[in-house]
Amino acid sequence: MEIIKYVNKINKIRSDFFFLKNKIYNNNFIYLDNASTTQKPLQVLNSVNAFYKSYCSNINRSSYYISELSYKKFELSRKRVKFFLNANYIEEILFTNGATDSINIISNYFAREFLKEGDNIIISSFEHHSNISPWQILAKEKKVFLRFINFNISGIFDLNIFKKCFDKKTKLVIISHISNVIGIENPVEEICKISHTNNSLVIIDGSQAVSHCLVDVKKIDADFYFFSSHKMYSSMGVGILYIKIKILEQIKNFKTGGGNISSLLFNKITYKVFPFKYEAGTQNISSVISIYNAIDYILNIGIDFIDYHEKKMVDYLISKLINELDIKILGNINNKKSIVTFIINNIHPHDLCSLFDRESIMVRTGFLCAQPTINRYNISSVVRVSFGVYNNFDEIDILVYSLKKIRKYLYV
Amino acid sequence: MFNIFNIYNNLIYEYCNNSKNFGKLLIYTHLLHANNPLCGDNIKIYLNIINNKIEDIKFFGDGCAISKASSSLMVELLHNKDLFYSNVMVKYFFSKICCYKNDNTDFSILETNSKKKILLFDNVKKFPMRVKCVTLSWNAISSLFK
Secondary structure (H helix, E strand, O other), X not given: OOHHHHHHHHHHHHHOOHHHHXXXXXXXXXXXXXXXXXXXXXXXXXXXXXXXXXXXXXXOOOOOHHHHHHHHHHHHHHHHHHHHHOOOOHHHEEEXXXXXXXXXXXXXXXXXHHOOOOOEEEEEOOOOHHHXXXXXXXXXXXXXXXXXXXXXXXXXXXXXXXXXXXXXXXXXXXXXOEOOOOOEEOOHHXXXXXXXXXXXXXXXEOOOOOOOOOOOHHHHOOOEEEEEHHHOOOOOOOEXXXXXXHHHXXXXXXXXXXXXXXXXXXXXXXXOOOOHHHOOOOOOHHHHHHHHHHHHHHHHHOHHHHHHHHHHHHHHHHHHHOOOOOEEEOOOOXXXXXXXXXXXXXXXXXXXXXXXXXXXXXXXXXXXXOHHHHHHOOOOOEEEEEOOOOOOHXXXXXXXHHHHHHHHHOOO | OOOHHHHHHHHHHHHHOOHHHEOOOOOOOEEEEEEEOOXXXXXXXXXXXXXXXXXXXXXXXXXXXXXXXXXXXXXXXXXXXXXXXXXXXXXXXXXXXXXXXXXXXXXXXXXXXXXXXXXXXXXXXXXXXXXXXXXXXXHHHHHHHO
């Protein structure tokens, strides 16, 4: 793409994010924590605003016009998600309260029935805590074993080691599409092929993938795929959970409450058909509706462009950091998507975060809710820069300049 | 305008790099853990308490400059002090840094110079996110007096 067109495109994207116009300490916000949550374009904000201003009403409860309108828009979002993920059936798309809620649903309402004593689960050791702790609890309860795959420090998934982890009792494989620490994409298509050959189902955490690269659940052949809406430029409070229909049909029990019941007598309950059967209680309607706008926003920019742009950001940042003394970047530097995690000798990440903040630069530090991953590198805390579509090269230059300034100030 | 860079200028060089207070004790009667998982501060406090007196104390571990500086100061202020004095010192620390209400503890027994040193961290109050770092080790040692 020509440079001028590229720069103009990024500037146009930035103009859609009101958030970027804010200032702190007289500097524009430089937001580099997109792996934690993304900012929302005006199109999404307007959608939420329009709901509350013009047709705020519950769905599947009443039959007046605006309730029907809410319901129609809600279901349009579901249809859009199905298209976005290239799912086969609309019933395969469920809305939850977030990615963590999705994992707990899979663990409590599917895996609890599916697993038997003595079974084992293969789980990547580079997972977010939310995709480890429910399995630890279930493993203890059901007396199943967790087999953690150890990555080498490059962070690149070793399929040969993976193949050797299976036996007849392996029932589930749990993996993130992209690690929230290392930022490297796992070969999820191959992982699913190998797992299915071994009669195991695959649960994929797509939280760090969905707004950064193409996700095709049919091509990947995932059995479960989940992520949070707030990590794809949409509102907080909603998760998307894809479950392959032949598996969904096996799930007998689910969360229950108002909205998913067709009829209730004191001695008998009849549930609605899916997907409504699986969405009890009042949904986060405005946020679900805004997902439609967020997906449209991403598709209008082009997921290929987002992937390309973020890769350029990552490569540019890495090229600057590797010239700096005493900086260690975690994981292979050639395979990263949107995330660069590093440590600096003699500057604790928390100190760096505070000093960056003074320069209006927002990064994430700590163990990133992924302590096993951090421990793999024998460290307790890191700095993570994670890009979104609205970040640009100037922001990276400011970050690097601030880093030099901080180091000079601290005599490091 | 006071900014966080000023804190580092005042604190880091005085205490964070003071190796005299850092390390493990070979002989100790108490080992306390101070941990803040959000930022990765993980500090152990070794104490050798004999006849109600802190004969020796050191801190060890990894933490941000503020938590290490505060831990280092704590070690300096409590070294060779009896438990009663130490308890009063800890209360004084929290009354200044966290503005805890004084329960009529008499702070006049504390050395003036020691009280001044605690005030080195006074400006951290302006940055609520860093108060946890300053209080990390002091919270851990409070458990001795409960």
